[in-house]
Every structure is written in C-alpha cells, then in structure tokens.
Amino acid sequence: MNPRYRPLAATTIIFVIAYAICISQYPSMWSTRVLGNFLTDNAFLGIAAVGATFVIISGGIDLSVGAVVGLAGVLVAVLVSQLGVHPVAAFVIVLAISAAFGASMGAAIHFLRVPPFIVTLAGMFMARGLASILTQDSIPIDHDVYRAISGLYYRLPGGGRLSAIGLLMLFVFLVGGIIAHKTRFGSYVYALGGNPTSAALMGVPVARTTIGIYALASFLGGLAGIVYSLYTSSGYPLAAVGMELDAIAAVVIGGTLLTGGYGFIFGTLIGVMLQGLVQTYIVFDGTLSSWWTKIAIGLLLFMFILLQKLVFSAQGRGPRLKRAPA
Amino acid sequence: MTTDNEVVLEARGIIKTFGNHAALKGVDISFRRGEVHALLGENGAGKSTLIKIVTGAYIPDGGTIHLEGQPVSFATPQQAQSLGIGTVYQEVNLLPNMTVSDNLFIGRQPTSAGIVNRKATDEMAREVLSRYGLDIDVRAELSTYSVAVQQIVAIARAVELSGKVLILDEPTASLDRHEVDKLFQIIRTLKARGLAIVFITHFLDQVFELSDRVTVLRNGSLIGSERIDALNRTSLVRMMLGKDLVQHHHTPVEGQAEGGETLMTVRQLGLTGKVQPIDLEIRKGEVVGVAGLLGSGRTEMARLMFGIDIADSGGLHIDGRERVVRSAREAVDLGFGFCPEDRKADGIFGDLSVRENIVIAMQARLGWFKALNRDEQMEIAGNFIEALDIRTASADLPVKLLSGGNQQKVILARWLATDPRFLILDEPTRGIDVGAHAEIVRMISRLREDGLALVVISSELDEIVSYSSRVVVMRDRTLVAELEGADITPSKIVQSIAGQAGEPVAEVTA
Structure with a gap:
C-alpha cells in the first residue's frame, strides 16, 4: 500500500473498531437513527473542516473559522429577522462576505508575508468582535424557508433521518474531494504544502492559490455558519467558540499532515465522525461528563500525531531542513 | 562535428x-x-x-x-x-x-471541464521519462x-x-x-x-x-x-585560483617548523561519501593550512574534527586516548574552536550584541546554572575588543552592523574566550576588505606563536603560504598531499590540487 494512505487507513480502522466497541456495549447505537443524527449534529463542523483541510494541506492554518461561523450566523439572523431580507438572498450575501473576508486574509498572508497563524488570529478577533457588535444576544430566526429547510429530510430505512444539512455536508465533502484531488487548483494546494519555493519556481500561481485557499476556507466557514443557524434556528455571536480547533483536530485525526503536503478530504469526514461517535457514546452512557469527549479527542489527536511521526520518519521524510555542507 | x-x-x-x-x-x-x-x-x-x-x-x-x-x-x-x-x-x-507525473506536469495537466485527466497525465509522464531511459511508476x-x-x-x-x-x-x-x-x-x-x-x-x-x-x-x-x-588541469586550477606564479617569494614560517609537541593525531578519520579516511598530525604552535578547491572535502574534514558531522571511520587520538567527536559540544569540551565558512549563516548571531556574541561559547561551556553576570561579560568582551582591535562603537551594538572583518574577529574572540587549544578556521578572510585581511592573517600568526594549534582552510594560496607551517591538499574528498618547509609554494600547491605533479609549471599570467 502506498504509505501516504496509511494514516487514512489507520483512522478508518480505528473508527470501525471504535464503532464496533460502542455497539457491543449499546447495541442500539447500530441504527440509521444514530447515523442520521451523526451527520445532522456535526454538519457545521464537517463543512468547516473541509475548508480547514485545504488550508492545512497547503501548510497553513486557519484560526478564524469558528469566529466566521459565529459572524455568519449573526449576519443571517440580522438580515432575515431584523431587516426582512429573504433567507436565500441573505445566504448569498453572507457567503460572499465570508469569501471576501477569507480572500483578504489570504492576500495579507501572501503579499505581506505574515504567517497565517497571526493573520487568521487577527481575523478571528475581528470576526468575533464584529458579530458581538451586531448583537449581544441570540437572535431567533423564524421564517417559512427556515422551517421548510429544517423539516426537510430523507427517511432512511430503520427510522433514521438524513436531514438536509447532513446531506449538504456530504455534498461539500464530495465537492471538496473533487477539488482537492481532481483539479489543477487542488494540485497547487498540495504543491504549496510540499515546498512553496519549489512550487513558485515550477510556475504554480502562488498568490492566486493562497488567496483561493483562504477564501474557500472562509466561504465554507460562512456556509457552516448558515448551517448552524438552520440547526439552531437562531444567530448567536458566541456560537462555535473554539470550533476551529475541533476542525483542526478532525483534519489531523483524518490523516492530514499538520505541516502540509499530505492529506485527504475523505479522512477529515472520518475525523469528524469519530468525534461525533465519542459524543454519542457519552450520551448513551449518560453518567459521563460531556468533557470526556474532549479528553477522548485529545488522546486520539495525540495518537495520530505519533502515528504520523512514525509513518513519515520511517521513510526519512522529516521536515526538510537538512543543509548540505559546502 | x-x-x-x-x-x-x-x-x-x-x-x-x-x-x-x-x-x-x-x-x-x-x-x-x-x-x-x-x-x-x-x-x-x-x-x-x-x-x-x-x-x-x-x-x-x-x-x-x-x-x-x-x-x-x-x-x-x-x-x-x-x-x-x-x-x-x-x-x-x-x-x-507529489507524484512523479504531478512534478512533470503541474499546471499543465490535461483537463476536461476542470477535472484533471490523471490517466493521460501519467501516460505523458511515462512517455517523457522513457526518453531518458527511466521506467518508473510515475504515480509514486x-x-x-x-x-x-x-x-x-x-x-x-x-x-x-x-x-x-x-x-x-x-x-x-x-x-x-x-x-x-x-x-x-x-x-x-x-x-x-x-x-x-x-x-x-x-x-x-x-x-x-x-x-x-x-x-x-x-x-x-x-x-x-x-x-x-x-x-590542462594545472592551467585550469591556476585560472580558478588566480595564481600568477612568476614572482613569488616565500619565506617559510620560522621557528617551530618541526618543533612543537603533538596535540592530537587524526587517524583514518572519514565519512562515507564525504571524506576519505584522513591521517594528520596536529602539533602545538603550528598552523596547518588546508588547500583545495571547493567541494574537495576541506570543509567536510573540519566538520568531522569538530563533531558537526559524525565520522563513520577512524577518530582522534588526544590526551592519550582514542575518541570520535560526536557533537560540537564535545569538541568544545575538548578545547576545540571552529569559525565556520559561512559567517552569516553559521557563525554570528546577527541581532545579538558584540558582547553576547563573544561570551556565548564560554557561557555554553559553563553550563546553565553558572550565568555570567553583565559586568563579567563586559569585562571579557572589553578585553577581547581591545586585544583583537574590534572596531565597534560599543560592546552592545548588534553584530550584524559590524563589517565582515570585525564580525570575523568577534567569532575569533568567542572561541579565544573559551581558552582553546585547537582552532579550526574555515575561510577566515573571505569577504573581508584588504586591511582587515592583513590583520586576520597577522592574528593567525600570533595565535600560532602563542602555542595554539590551528587548522586554517583557505582558497587564497598566498595567504596559506604566508602563515602555514605545513600545508595539506585535498582533492576529490581525499587528502592528496602534505607539503612542508620549502615545498610550501603556490605552484606546488596548484600542482597538487590539479593532480599533475609531473607537468611542467608553465609561466602563465592569469
């Protein structure tokens, strides 16, 4: 097997084993109902994590996603509930603003040569601050379209519901996978993660790609915010605080190398599902504090980082800092 | 043709x-x-x-x-x-x-409706590489x-x-x-x-x-x-090193030409693919000049002696026992010092002050818990600034603001502060103006007279000739010659580098 598939295979195997253990303890976890809820409950995280995957494959990091989710939710709520804009129009506006926000972060990263960590940290504060200025409180959204979308689902055999937002997440993963693995833009993203200097020398349009990556990540952050507002029927400025870290965790657990250059969109889906599985298990158990989720995620994350180190150092592919003597 | x-x-x-x-x-x-x-x-x-x-x-x-x-x-x-x-x-x-075919065709992959046709790309990659006699899996x-x-x-x-x-x-x-x-x-x-x-x-x-x-x-x-x-090889080497061999007067380094007790013996020191095993005796109060073209293994040899690269054959015989230097730290503990070739990248800490740059090796030797206080640092730095005539407005000036020659002296001072017995200088005069050049050369001679053992690598033959008690010549990662006394002349060195001892030394002017 190509070694680049190993982390992905490991994640998938661990997910299957973990799910099997859960079922052996709580046989009722093996139902389309639980699976359907997995997708619905993690839809916003999954969508944002697709964006984070692109960023991390390119060797960057995006800390602003959670704040963009919050801002997008608030913007939609303000537009729909206070200004009476039609939800679909509001969606378009919010997605455009999000993408522009991400594009300007990408431009700052490329043209000002500021590390993405700093730029997106600034972006995080700005987006979160803006959301809080728009409103301090949760704004409920009560609109026919919202009710219609929330009520939309596909009934799975066994009583499970595949909701519209769950389906949207799967669709985003599908499109994300095609962009990453089947387009020139996708190959540029990997190229930047491999070695930005070589990429530039080889004629990869670095500026355009960097801006595109962060625009895409924020666009998906905006979409995740919309999904979150559909999920909660409201917009709240402090929604999804710290979610960017959950997204990064999902990406890394999904087998993407944090230093860039290697990774799969599909792995991130497994990463998100694994987090969802842990949460569901804790709900089924009923006696455990929900913070055990974080501990489990922490352990998983640590394990995967170790695993990646093993896989990549076994092939002598550590960070390329070696300098030949003159 | x-x-x-x-x-x-x-x-x-x-x-x-x-x-x-x-x-x-x-x-x-x-x-x-x-x-x-x-x-x-x-x-x-x-x-x-x-x-x-x-x-x-x-x-x-x-x-x-x-x-x-x-x-x-x-x-x-x-x-x-x-x-x-x-x-x-x-x-x-x-x-x-990325895959071999990505590397060949990134940005030029055939696409239809935006989707890359991977099969066609791989096919093209295989075809291209076959023209180079390469039949490999282009998807790896x-x-x-x-x-x-x-x-x-x-x-x-x-x-x-x-x-x-x-x-x-x-x-x-x-x-x-x-x-x-x-x-x-x-x-x-x-x-x-x-x-x-x-x-x-x-x-x-x-x-x-x-x-x-x-x-x-x-x-x-x-x-x-x-x-x-x-x-021919000799004329080529001469063109590269710029030796006009017609007028040259060499006074062999006086004094301890054969004197000086042995500090250490390098025995079969080598690293596969970098340096063929080398034998060399290093004596106190002696400068061993190392000549050779770039890539001849001269820097690599110095790196082995100082433990930056670890030798896979042989070692040093010092203080009555055999050892292999495994880290720069060990080398410093043995009383070695090393001024690297690329001063800016490997030598100075540009943003730190002259004072900090001078005491840093000494501090490293003292360990974590015996920090030198500011006054002690000032005292030490001040002494060396004076002794080596380092031209700086103040000991607290960032080193990057100094001229190349003065930076070189700062690095020299750093090692002298540790009271070394053996100093390796790799291209100590590169990129230094003429005045400072002469000063560095004088300083090398003075250190030798003080009883230090030195190995100096240089491409400047005149310079090597002027201060070396012995000259070793490297070629193709091998030590090919050791010249002493009257043999230390630019023309002899050029011949050794070119590997054509028999060829008459034509009197060309470059």
Missing part, C-alpha cells in the same frame, strides 16, 4: 552590484547549441549570480542578454523558462510530496526515489518546458559514480539533440570528461573562456 556552433544565449557586459559589493564586473559569456559549457570558479566568484541573471532570478544592473540573436530581459524565472532556459538546481527543486511520490532519479525528473521537466538552454547547477554533488555516469549519458544525449548545456561543478575530472568549453570566473570577472582541448 562542427566547432563553430550557433550561439543560443549570449550575455554581454553583465554588471551586478549588491550594496557596494560588485558581484559581477562586466562579464561576457555565450552558450552554443550542442555544446556542454562548464562554468567554474570558487565561492564568491560570481557563478551563481551570473546564472541567476540568465535565468531571470536577478535583474542585472548593466549589460545585455541575447537569445537567438534577439535582445531579451527576464523579469521572472517563469519568463526565462517559457523562452527556453531551463534550470536544475543543486538541491532538487521539485515537490517531494517523488520522494520515494533516489536523488539521481529526482535529478533526472528535474532535467526532464526543464527540457520539456524550455528546450533551448539547460543549466545544471552542481548536479553531481550528491550522486555516486554510477549515477554520475548515467547522468552524463543523458547530458550527452541532450547535447546531441542540440541543447546548449551549462554545467556548474567543482569536480575537475567531470569538467574534462564532459565539457566542450570552460569559462572561469573569479571575483566577479571573466578570467577566460576556452575550448577544453586548449587546457
């Missing part, structure tokens, strides 16, 4: 200045179809600057470039690439995390292949993209003999296809094996451009 091939790329009167340092002083060069053109010169000769200019990485301050007779100017490497000039750099500049990641294969992929890419001029910057530096042969075979094929090939190397054997024409640069000036059959 025609001797008067058509000129593809011609540069005339190229001038490039960095700050107040003239890197190229009006260089003319022309590359012809179907010709392998070797570009030679020591570090700082201007080779890489020239290459960067003809590949669009730098914009020249003066001069013109003509491509097939048309004047051109390149703003970016991409532009030069698209006009037909492809470059393969020493450190293979490809994407190790580049990093799973050897440097030699990566090199060939890089060449294939450059030729595919450009196809008029191929520039190879030290392509053989990390290849073994068999791989070099394969590479040369490919270069000959490309030559037969009518490409103009520029070949930068430090290995003279390879120059004579492969090239049709040689151009030598020194200190930013063109020294000569000759057909290879008009040259």
